[in-house]
Amino acid sequence: IAGITQAPTSQILAAGRRMTLRCTQDMRHNAMYWYRQDLGLGLRLIHYSNTAGTTGKGEVPDGYSVSRANTDDFPLTLASAVPSQTSVYFCASSEAGAGINEQFFGPGTRLTVL
Amino acid sequence: GEDVEQSLFLSVREGDSSVINCTYTDSSSTYLYWYKQEPGAGLQLLTYIFSNMDMKQDQRLTVLLNKKDKHLSLRIADTQTGDSAIYFCAEENYGGSQGNLIFGKGTKLSVKP
Numbered sequence: 289i290a291g292i293t294q295a296p297t298s299q300i301l302a303a304g305r306r307m308t309l310r311c312t313q314d315m316r317h318n319a320m321y322w323y324r325q326d327l328g329l330g331l332r333l334i335h336y337s338n339t340a341g342t343t344g345k346g347e348v349p350d351g352y353s354v355s356r357a358n359t360d361d362f363p364l365t366l367a368s369a370v371p372s373q374t375s376v377y378f379c380a381s382s383e384a385g386a387g388i389n390e391q392f393f394g395p396g397t398r399l400t401v402l
Numbered sequence: 403g404e405d406v407e408q409s410l411f412l413s414v415r416e417g418d419s420s421v422i423n424c425t426y427t428d429s430s431s432t433y434l435y436w437y438k439q440e441p442g443a444g445l446q447l448l449t450y451i452f453s454n455m456d457m458k459q460d461q462r463l464t465v466l467l468n469k470k471d472k473h474l475s476l477r478i479a480d481t482q483t484g485d486s487a488i489y490f491c492a493e494e495n496y497g498g499s500q501g502n503l504i505f506g507k508g509t510k511l512s513v514k515p
Contacts, residue, residue, distance in 0.1 A: 321502075328410075330507030331445070331490065346502075378444050388433050389494060389503060393444025 290314050294379050294394035301369050301401050309364045309397050311379030319384035320362040321391065322346075322354060324375040331378070337362055338384065369401045406506035408491050413512045420478040422509045424491030427472060434467060435492040435503065436476045445490060449476070478511075486513045 292313040301307050313320065322334040323346075333346030337356040351373060353365045362381075366373055376398050380391040408424040426434065432453055437445040451458045451465045451474070458465045464477040478485055488508040495502040 328507065331505040333502065336502060380444070388450055389435075390447045390450075391437075391445070391503060393446065395442075395444055 292379060292381055292392050292394040294377075294397050296397060297395070298398040299400070301366075301399065303370055303401055305369050307366045307369055307399070309366075309377055309379075309399070311362045311364070311394060312360050313362075313379075313381040313392070314360065315381060315383075315392065316359060317381035317383050317392070318359070319382045320356065321380040321382075322352070322362070322364045323378045323380065324348065324373075325378060325396075326375050334364065334377075369399075371401045373399065374401045375399060406491055406493055406504050408489075408506040408509050410507060411510050411512070413514065414481050416481060416483055416513055416515050418481055420476075420481045420485070420511055420513075422476045422478075422489050422491075422511065424474040424476075424506055425472055426474060426491065426493040426504075428493050428495065428504070429469070429472065431493040433494060434465075434474050436463075436465065436474075437490040437492060437505070439488040439490065439508065441487070448489070481511075481513050483513045483515060486511055 295310045318339045321336045323331045332348045335354040337343045340359045378396050379394045382391045406426045414420045435450045436448045438448040439445045462479045466475045488510050490508045491506040492503040495504045
């Protein structure tokens, strides 16, 4: 059982380049999330999707876009990367609305923007 | 707005008890959560408590909830070196959309042999 996977594991990117972080889950969860984790700031929600075809903005959405064409995939795109987007990015999924909200996290993507 | 606060660091000796504290703001949370992040990995749900409970015990873990003070704590008995990790407190956020959680900044637990 794979659960939730992310790619790439890590990436070094020049400022101004476009980058898409991939996230795939095989649990058929309706909800998916993108977080960034920064030292001293904890986990901050970037975007979320409650179900395929819908997305919403989290706490720090600027500079990022997402799409949810199907249940399994939730890519995060940086249209023009800036150094402040250097971070560890986590994708998560959950079966929201069914009791407790247990979010399952991927292993993360470490992104460095130079 | 919603906010979850917790101290950033805790250091204990192996075999001692660890207590990690958290305060939250959203009294409408149905559940409150503790997640654990081991080095180089994503978060995993460790335990949770229903908001109408005061205490929940699960093996070495004890969760205490004081709704009046909006205070949540996680006690780990007989702490082991394998418990070294970052522990996140989380509340539910109904203001955003279903299923969203608001996480604290995380408490890094260091266990010394």
